[in-house]
Amino acid sequence: xxxxxxxxxxxxxxxxxxxxxxxxxxxxxxxxxxxxxxxxxxxxxxxxxxxxxxxxxxxxxxxxxxxxxxxxxxxxxxxxxxxxxxxxxxxxxxxxxxxxxxxxxxxxxxxxxxxxxxxxxxxxxxxxxxxxxxxxxxxxxxxxxxxxxxxxxxxxxxxxxxxxxxxxxxxxxx
Amino acid sequence: xxxxxxxxxxxxxxxxxxxxxxxxxxxxxxxxxxxxxxxxxxxxxxxxxxxxxxxxxxxxxxxxxxxxxxxxxxxxxxxxxxxxxxxxxxxxxxxxxxxxxxxxxxxxxxxxxxxxxxxxxxxxxxxxxxxxxxxxxxxxxxxxxxxxxxxxxxxxxxxxxxxxxxxxxxxxxxxxxxxxxxxxxxxxxxxxxxxxxxxxxxxxxxxxxxxxxxxxxxxxxxxxxxxxxxxxxxxxxxxxxxxxxxxxxxxxxxxxxxxxxxxxxxxxxxxxxxxxxxxxxxxxxxxxxxxxxxxxxxxxxxxxxxxxxxxxxxxxxxxxxxxxxxxxxxxxxxxxxxxxxxxxxxxxxxxxxxxxxxxxxxxxxxxxxxxxxxxxxxxxxxxxxxxxxxxxxxxxxxxxxxxxxxxxxxxxx
Numbered sequence: 001x002x003x004x005x006x007x008x009x010x011x012x013x014x015x016x017x018x019x020x021x022x023x024x025x026x027x028x029x030x031x032x033x034x035x036x037x038x039x040x041x042x043x044x045x046x047x048x049x050x051x052x053x054x055x056x057x058x059x060x061x062x063x064x065x066x067x068x069x070x071x072x073x074x075x076x077x078x079x080x081x082x083x084x085x086x087x088x089x090x091x092x093x094x095x096x097x098x099x100x101x102x103x104x105x106x107x108x109x110x111x112x113x114x115x116x117x118x119x120x121x122x123x124x125x126x127x128x129x130x131x132x133x134x135x136x137x138x139x140x141x142x143x144x145x146x147x148x149x150x151x152x153x154x155x156x157x158x159x160x161x162x163x164x165x166x167x168x169x170x171x172x173x174x
Numbered sequence: 175x176x177x178x179x180x181x182x183x184x185x186x187x188x189x190x191x192x193x194x195x196x197x198x199x200x201x202x203x204x205x206x207x208x209x210x211x212x213x214x215x216x217x218x219x220x221x222x223x224x225x226x227x228x229x230x231x232x233x234x235x236x237x238x239x240x241x242x243x244x245x246x247x248x249x250x251x252x253x254x255x256x257x258x259x260x261x262x263x264x265x266x267x268x269x270x271x272x273x274x275x276x277x278x279x280x281x282x283x284x285x286x287x288x289x290x291x292x293x294x295x296x297x298x299x300x301x302x303x304x305x306x307x308x309x310x311x312x313x314x315x316x317x318x319x320x321x322x323x324x325x326x327x328x329x330x331x332x333x334x335x336x337x338x339x340x341x342x343x344x345x346x347x348x349x350x351x352x353x354x355x356x357x358x359x360x361x362x363x364x365x366x367x368x369x370x371x372x373x374x375x376x377x378x379x380x381x382x383x384x385x386x387x388x389x390x391x392x393x394x395x396x397x398x399x400x401x402x403x404x405x406x407x408x409x410x411x412x413x414x415x416x417x418x419x420x421x422x423x424x425x426x427x428x429x430x431x432x433x434x435x436x437x438x439x440x441x442x443x444x445x446x447x448x449x450x451x452x453x454x455x456x457x458x459x460x461x462x463x464x465x466x467x468x469x470x471x472x473x474x475x476x477x478x479x480x481x482x483x484x485x486x487x488x489x490x491x492x493x494x495x496x497x498x499x500x501x502x503x504x505x506x507x508x509x510x511x512x513x514x515x516x517x518x519x520x521x522x523x524x525x526x527x528x529x530x531x532x533x534x535x536x537x538x539x540x541x542x543x544x545x546x547x548x549x550x551x552x553x554x555x556x557x558x559x560x561x562x563x564x565x566x567x568x569x570x571x572x573x574x575x576x577x578x579x580x581x582x583x584x585x586x587x
Contacts, residue, residue: 003441
């Protein structure tokens with residue numbers, strides 16, 4: 001049997017004269033008014049450009065490309081992020097590095113206007129090369145082409161990643 | 175000199191009329207929307223009025239159509255989550271939870287989802303339900319002139335958005351639910367912050383109720399407006415708060431419990447008359463019932479994994495990807511090929527904020543859906559709007575449509 005709660009509709013008595021509602025409404029709004037006036041810590045308004053709401057650590061903002069210890073990009077152009085991106089906003093072109101099987105990104109572009117900030121690219125990256133933890137929005141631009149971020153602008157905010165790769169000796173699955 | 179008689183084409187001369195009620199009028203067609211302050215979500219209603227009375231209405235939807243179903247056919251099962259966030263943008267979490275439940279039903283893993291993930295889905299889903307009802311009630315009250323209520327409710331919604339942002343990384347476009355569980359666990363101290371927020375939201379909702387519930391101005395605008403009978407509502411396939419406002423106690427969470435809803439003690443609010451006031455009150459009551467559910471879920475939140483550990487379905491943990499070739503291959507296979515859902519079809523349905531949100535999925539065994547049909551509750555219910563506003567005044571369209579809570583993202587898709 002479903003637990004049902006019936007909505008009760010009060011019969012309006014003195015309220016029919018509008019006045020009790022006005023009085024009750026004034027009491028409520030004046031309470032809020034004085035709370036805002038004297039208990040400033042509870043006030044929600046910010047003096048915006050000077051004060052800003054801090055973003056939580058998990059906030060997804062502009063992308064950044066992470067670097068290895070020697071300062072090169074961590075990205076190995078595995079094409080996972082352009083594949084998983086639902087908005088098709090990432091363009092990666094690979095190139096060979098030296099004689100071995102290694103490759104790296106010759107071109108890495110993110111169109112921040114197309115990006116829907118879902119974070120799937122970060123989840124997909126197998127070598128911690130792309131992150132969205134910069135804590136800033138994509139800034140407004142005059143021309144659309146300026147919102148396409150290349151390797152230089154994406155790695156400006158990048159840092160060294162501490163993710164250990166390539167078979168840490170003491171790591172065991174589960 | 176042109177006579178006045180020839181100007182009023184086809185109508186009797188006003189001087190020959192005997193009383194005011196015979197004033198010559200002819201039906202006038204006016205547009206409400208698609209861009210109109212009270213037509214949220216770009217809906218156009220072509221109204222035929224005779225004087226102040228509406229004699230005909232033609233509701234046009236589809237201005238926000240963006241090929242949700244066709245886009246889904248080109249996306250992997252995981253890539254659809256960001257699209258689902260943008261269905262009912264007033265409660266995105268409920269859409270993604272509904273979609274995830276449908277995919278899991280097709281994968282036949284509904285019973286294997288980790289308990290903690292199910293609890294987290296319930297908590298965030300109910301928080302989203304509160305934000306949806308706050309948006310609907312606040313916006314409708316504002317359209318009737320109660321701007322204070324709107325600001326207080328938006329403030330309360332903002333607190334909940336802040337909590338969800340802390341958890342998922344975005345205020346609205348969470349993309350946090352995954353097939354088999356959820357993406358991230360709770361940040362530290364989140365439970366205490368949510369409890370504090372809920373106490374504040376409860377106070378804000380009580381304040382708003384004090385301003386509106388027994389106020390005659392508000393009651394005069396809402397009572398007896400947009401009435402629909404239970405039989406008619408059922409024949410129009412109403413679900414959710416709008417069906418409950420007519421007195422039918424129907425709630426997917428109670429009738430066909432999914433996730434862990436059968437573990438919680440909550441009641442289903444029902445109205446009696448099926449007018450806009452009942453809808454408003456049902457939504458107000460549902461908010462406090464949602465808070466009851468969240469309180470119970472936070473108390474009983476079990477520890478454990480948040481994502482099903484199935485090599486064919488969920489991405490492996492990052493250290494495994496970084497350090498083992500098996501993890502790396504599994505990671506690549508899932509992302510490049512998508513989750514291989516077995517061929518078949520399924521209809522998964524959950525209780526979203528507006529009613530029954532259904533996903534009819536057809537899989538052909540590739541990593542992408544063959545068909546992903548979404549039953550948006552407000553799209554189904556908008557068909558009854560023309561009948562509900564006929565016979566009323568032009569001003570009655572605003573509360574009726576506001577309490578209809580037509581969300582363009584979910585209706586037009």
